[in-house]
Amino acid sequence: MTTISDRLQDAGPGWVVLGVAALALLAMPILRRLLPRGRRHRGGGAVLFLGVSVVLSASAILLGGMAGASLGTLVQVLSVLTLGIGLVAIAGLVVFDLVLARVGVDVPSILRDLLLVSVAVALVMGFLRLAGLDLFSLVTTSAVLTAVIGLALQSTIANVFGGLGLQLDRTLGRGEWIEVGSRVGRILEIGWRSTRIVTKDGDTVFVPNSELVAGEVLNFSRPTGAHRMTVRIGFDYRHPPGQVRGVLVAAVRDVPGVLEQPPPDCGPHDFGESAIVYGLRYWIADFEHDTVIDEEVRTRIWHAAQRAGLEIPYPIRTVISADGGAGETFSQARRLSRTNPAEGGD
Incomplete structure (x- = not known):
């Protein structure tokens, strides 16, 4: 009879994943305290993936064994993948929000996310290829799947590239006041799909990036802010x-x-x-x-x-009667209009 102790002994690599994920998860509060005050809210994705990795690795250890095509093996593979994504997110916090922010280099958020997602995707596909599953070949050989995904994400892709264009050419920046259509507000963040602005009334408006690129935008903060x-x-x-x-x-x-x-x-x-x-x-x-x-x-x-002593005059209009008689002042004309039968007078 296989006991839980025997399964724990067989799951050596699972303990490594569990230990690394747990230590990284415990280090997140310390890392957030080191970040600049305006960036301490970041890191939610890293905490999420590390937490999932801890749960999956613990489940794989209890399920038992790293050998064979068992359920424990599958869960352990998923725990390694989520751990890798979590570590990539932590690396992004250290590089972009800690090191570069300290030296005054502000990398656009959408560009930073694009780099981190690219690294995470490459890591996942490389790991799966070592495990014998080549996702890249599966996607590229399915022309129908590629066409369906492209059509479904057409507007989203347009917004993503619009956001990249705004970030790369520095047309708009965080904190600048802009007018888009009838909406006037200050830019809070340029994201993947939309740009978030806050109006003078304190309301938040999400403007699609494609609208900012293709439409007319009035920037009140450039060139000098005056x-x-x-x-x-x-x-x-x-x-x-x-x-x-x-x-x-x-x-x-x-x-x-x-x-x-x-x-x-x-x-x-x-x-x-x-x-x-x-x-x-x-x-x-x-x-x-x-x-x-x-x-x-x-x-x-x-x-x-x-x-x-400058007089701000009231509007005065001279009314000339049809028979060429003397004119009437505007106040007199207004009194006459009040008794006009067409307006409900006597």
Whole structure:
């Protein structure tokens, strides 16, 4: 009768796999503490594969034996594969997130994942080939299988290559503010299939990488990060443009968030029915708080106009009667419109 002790003695290689996987799993918390603060959440894949390897190797030892085409052998092969993938993931953490991050080299996440996946796939296929199973020949000789997979993953492959293109040519980067269609947000991460951005309202939007590559994207953070804002406001015709320009430009010079260079400028934008409309242009670098800065600028403009005696006129329209009589002011016309039978008056 074969006892559990005899099976444990026969499963020598299984103990090696179990020991290595357990030690690597125990070392993960220490490794994560050594990573930069913003990268300590990584390593979940390594923990998952190492944990599976521990369970599989322990199961293979209990099932007994490494010889013959037994269930224990199959489980042990799977434990070795998961251990190899887990060790590749740990190597990626050490190289990309610990060593290179310390020297200031930031490898794009999608490029890093592509390298790690390529190494893991090569390791798995090499191990299986040594075991007598050549997956590469099986896939390449099945033209139908290859065509089906290619058609099924067509959009996914387009997004993957789109993400690689964005990472390699550095068109967009993490932390930059962009506008895609009607969506404006800051890039959190460029992943395999999509780019994750967060809006000013705190909502997360996932944009397919193929849309970023093929569509039009407005980058507010490049080339310098400075963004021009414009405020339009009307003043009475009796105020000289030079006086208005001086008051408005002076009002925004000391507003928090408004850049000194390029300096603010102002000029007539349009000659309206009741006022000259001026355009006040100023530059900001903090695009995340552009709304707050714009509100403060408008508040300063109102106070400066009040101190300088600049009148912001109400819309006035002269109405000429059909018989050529005297005109009526806009307020009179508005009173008449309230009694118009077409609008529900008496």
